[in-house]
Amino acid sequence: MSFGLRGSGFLLSANHLDAEVVPVTVDAAPTDSRGPAIDLAVPTFNCPAVPTAYVFDYADPFTGLLGTQKALTEAGFDVRPLPLDQSPTSLEVLVIFGSFSSTSPDYVAYMGKHAADLYGFVDRGNVLVQMDQAEMLQ
Numbered sequence: 001m002s003f004g005l006r007g008s009g010f011l012l013s014a015n016h017l018d019a020e021v022v023p024v025t026v027d028a029a030p031t032d033s034r035g036p037a038i039d040l041a042v043p044t045f046n047c048p049a050v051p052t053a054y055v056f057d058y059a060d061p062f063t064g065l066l067g068t069q070k071a072l073t074e075a076g077f078d079v080r081p082l083p084l085d086q087s088p089t090s091l092e093v094l095v096i097f098g099s100f101s102s103t104s105p106d107y108v109a110y111m112g113k114h115a116a117d118l119y120g121f122v123d124r125g126n127v128l129v130q131m132d133q134a135e136m137l138q
Contacts, residue, residue, distance in 0.1 A: 057069050072096070
């Protein structure tokens with residue numbers, strides 16, 4: 001069985017801190033010789049011309065590096081800090097946790113309060129990205 005996807009949006013291609021946003025359109029019909037086509041396009045999401053990225057970037061104690069906001073800005077995103085006092089249910093497009101965010105007390109508090117809401121965020125067609133984290137804290 002093979003599935004096809006229809007829709008359009010943006011593809012974020014990242015290589016270390018170099019990133020590029022590429023508009024994409026997928027138009028391959030679903031096929032299944034045993035029955036009707038399956039539409040995988042539910043739920044649908046209309047991405048704005050300039051996608052929004054809500055970023056939690058943290059200068060970790062291991063490297064002290066930041067770069068997620070800069071890379072996404074250069075890639076064409078409207079970059080905003082992740083509102084830590086707000087559920088992600090009202091956000092759209094992308095939530096990204098930078099490398100080693102899990103070492104931040106703010107990350108721990110946010111996940112303690114809003115982890116379940118992130119499922120709904122993704123279920124509505126949004127994207128959640130978590131970069132490398134400290135394995136001893138996972």
